[in-house]
Amino acid sequence: MAFQVSNRAQALAPSQTLKFSARAKELAAEGKSIVALTAGEPDFQTPGVICDAAIQAIHDGHHGYTVNAGLPALRERIAHKISRDQGLEVGIDQIVVSNGAKQSIGFSLLATLNPGDEVIIPTPFWVSYPEMVRFAEGTPIFIRTSYESAYKLNPEQLKQAITPKTRGLILCSPSNPTGSCYTRDELLELADVLRAHPNVMIYSDEIYEYLVYDGEAPSLFTVAPDLFERGIIINGFSKGFAMTGWRLGYMVAPVEIAKGLAKIQSQETSAPSTISQYAGIAAYDLPLSELDDMKQTFRTRRDKVVDRLQHMKGVQCQVPQGAFYVFPDISGLLGTKTAYGATIESSTDFCMEALEHAGLGMVPGDAFGEPNGIRLSFAASDAHLDEALQRLETFIEGLSPMSS
Ligand SMILES: Cc1ncc(COP(=O)(O)O)c(C=O)c1O
Numbered sequence: 001m002a003f004q005v006s007n008r009a010q011a012l013a014p015s016q017t018l019k020f021s022a023r024a025k026e027l028a029a030e031g032k033s034i035v036a037l038t039a040g041e042p043d044f045q046t047p048g049v050i051c052d053a054a055i056q057a058i059h060d061g062h063h064g065y066t067v068n069a070g071l072p073a074l075r076e077r078i079a080h081k082i083s084r085d086q087g088l089e090v091g092i093d094q095i096v097v098s099n100g101a102k103q104s105i106g107f108s109l110l111a112t113l114n115p116g117d118e119v120i121i122p123t124p125f126w127v128s129y130p131e132m133v134r135f136a137e138g139t140p141i142f143i144r145t146s147y148e149s150a151y152k153l154n155p156e157q158l159k160q161a162i163t164p165k166t167r168g169l170i171l172c173s174p175s176n177p178t179g180s181c182y183t184r185d186e187l188l189e190l191a192d193v194l195r196a197h198p199n200v201m202i203y204s205d206e207i208y209e210y211l212v213y214d215g216e217a218p219s220l221f222t223v224a225p226d227l228f229e230r231g232i233i234i235n236g237f238s239k240g241f242a243m244t245g246w247r248l249g250y251m252v253a254p255v256e257i258a259k260g261l262a263k264i265q266s267q268e269t270s271a272p273s274t275i276s277q278y279a280g281i282a283a284y285d286l287p288l289s290e291l292d293d294m295k296q297t298f299r300t301r302r303d304k305v306v307d308r309l310q311h312m313k314g315v316q317c318q319v320p321q322g323a324f325y326v327f328p329d330i331s332g333l334l335g336t337k338t339a340y341g342a343t344i345e346s347s348t349d350f351c352m353e354a355l356e357h358a359g360l361g362m363v364p365g366d367a368f369g370e371p372n373g374i375r376l377s378f379a380a381s382d383a384h385l386d387e388a389l390q391r392l393e394t395f396i397e398g399l400s401p402m403s404s
Contacts, residue, residue, distance in 0.1 A: 012131055016367035020351065024361050035388045036361030037376040040176070041244040042324065044294050046279075050241060053282030054275045062274050068266045069258075070097025070250070071277045077284035078250055085209070086219045088228060094252055096261045097280070099272040101207040101236040101249040102128060107268075108232045108251055109136040109168070111260040112201050117167035119203075122153040123369035124327065126176045126205070130369075138167065142369055147329045150318055151178040151370070155189040162193075168201040169194070174208040174217050177368045177375040178327040179302075179320020181217035191224035202231040207249070208323040210240030210291055213299040217322050229254055232261075239323075240291060241283045246276040298324050301378040301385060308389045309376075312396050324379045327365070331372040336399040343402060347374050358395040360388055 017038070028034045069075065075092035082088050098104045105128065113119065115137040121129050122143045130140040143161050145151045158169070171190075173182045182190075194200055204220050221228040236249025249272075251261050271277070302319070305326055309317035314332030330350055337343045338357060344350050347364035351374060354360045365373030378385060 008135070012135065015127065017127070017363055020355060020361065020363070023352070023355060027355070027359065032359050034355075034359045034361060035384060035391060037378070037380060037385070037388050038361045038363055039377045039379045041379060042239060042242040042294065042298075043379045043381065044242040044297075046241060046243050046246070047283075047286065047290060049286065050243070050279045050282045054246075054279040057275050057278035062278060064274065066271045066274050066277055068271050069093075069095065069262045070271050071274075071281070074277050074281050074284075075250075077281055078252070081284055082233070082252055086222045086233070088221055088225060088252075090252055091255070093255055094258045095250055096253075096258055096265055097248070097250045097272060097277060098236075098265060099247040099249065099269060100238060101205065101234050103269070104234045104236065104249045104251045105129070105170075105203065105205060106132045106135065107261050107264050108203055108234060108253070109133055109138065111257060111264055112232075113138040113167060116165065118163060118165045119168040119170060120158070120161050120166060120200075121170050121369075122151075122157075124151055124175075124177050124365060124373060125170070125369050126172055127367055129170050133168075133170075139165075141166070144370070147316060147318070147372070150180045151175065151327070152180055152182060152186060153190065154186075155193045158190055158193045162197050162200065166197065166200050168203060170203045170205065171220055172205040172207075173220075174212060174320075174322025176208065176323055177325050177363070177365075177370075177373070179323040179325050180318075181212060181215070181321040182220075183215070184218055184223050187218060187220050187223045191220065191227055194224075194227055198230070200230070202227055204231060204233050206233060206235045208239050209235065210288070211295060211298060211324060212322040213295065213302060214319070214321045232257065237280055237283050242294065243276075243279070243283065246273070246279055248272055248276045248280050298378065301380075301382065302326070304382075305376065305378050305385060305389065308393070312393055314396065314399075324377055326376050326378065327368075327370075327373045328376070329372050330374055333396065333399060334372070335402050337402055338395075339398045339400075344399065347371055350374060354392065354395050357398075358391040360391040360395065362392075 233252040237243040317328035
């Protein structure tokens with residue numbers, strides 16, 4: 001009998017971007033020039049002092065496992081950071097260090113959902129959320145937000161979506177893919193709705209918190225600390241410290257939930273790499289001003305990218321306050337055709353044709369549950385961004401209405 005992949009594995013949707021990266025590789029192998037704005041990680045090196053701390057940890061012989069929830073010294077740094085940045089006092093027994101924010105979200109859902117529980121996910125969403133909810137036997141419930149609201153959920157929409165089966169809400173601010181950040185007042189309004197529904201857990205993905213260019217992006221639990229009794233903060237070192245490959249993240253939760261999270265981690269992975277945990281200590285010992293240069297570079301690129309996009313025909317582009325993505329609306333270009341006769345009905349068509357004919361890699365909004373958008377990452381050099389934007393402009397200029 002042929003070996004079978006489990007129902008669980010079969011039920012997981014493959015990444016929607018795989019088709020694009022496979023085609024991009026084929027085109028590159030044929031000798032075509034491909035420029036991609038698809039990166040989900042900073043194009044910077046990890047700061048030297050963090051690397052030195054990891055090397056030192058190796059020389060000091062820290063080669064074994066750490067306790068399952070993570071080094072106490074690292075959890076102390078995280079508790080201090082949560083007090084300083086989020087204004088919450090937490091003990092180290094409320095913190096579980098993991099192999100990245102991605103694992104933290106998956107474990108948070110596994111630790112708190114029962115089969116059939118509904119989890120509200122505003123769209124556009126980070127691609128992994130719905131599959132992770134399904135993997136934990138929950139049901140994702142999508143709320144479509146609008147370009148006009150900067151893709152932010154409003155209290156009325158939240159109220160309407162909550163049912164007796166609702167068990168969770170996933171919030172991501174600053175957001176991947178839109179870069180939008182909720183303001184204090186917006187969070188206060190959402191908090192009012194959530195207070196009326198004490199069975200709803202709140203999963204707050206704060207992985208881009210240090211990449212904010214205008215104003216602030218407070219945590220929901222900073223503006224409504226009472227909600228933290230049913231909340232999980234998910235964060236990590238990947239984006240703010242340019243440490244994607246180090247695989248280091250964490251969850252902060254009420255003690256009983258943290259125990260559940262630790263139990264899952266103990267049976268699935270154990271603590272993350274000891275070397276990375278020492279690096280994490282050094283990262284959190286750095287003054288936040290160390291991140292200013294990277295932030296300034298991202299801000300300058302953002303302004304350039306937004307300005308170019310705002311001048312392109314059929315494209316509407318708001319200014320993202322955080323993360324390193326722009327998410328323009330291209331609904332004005334849907335229902336057109338390329339110079340080669342291909343029709344563009346969806347963001348997926350748009351990105352596929354731009355890849356084929358302009359050698360430009362972007363991620364279609366369809367992958368994030370928002371059919372009218374496309375995601376462009378500005379985690380790339382100026383020269384790379386200039387070339388990509390030029391290709392996009394030329395591609396758009398070559399489009400014509402469907403009837404012509
Ligand atoms: C919104 C969001 N959450 C979580 C993650 C995962 O981060 P990590 O590298 O810490 O697993 C990403 C990475 O792209 C992300 O964009």
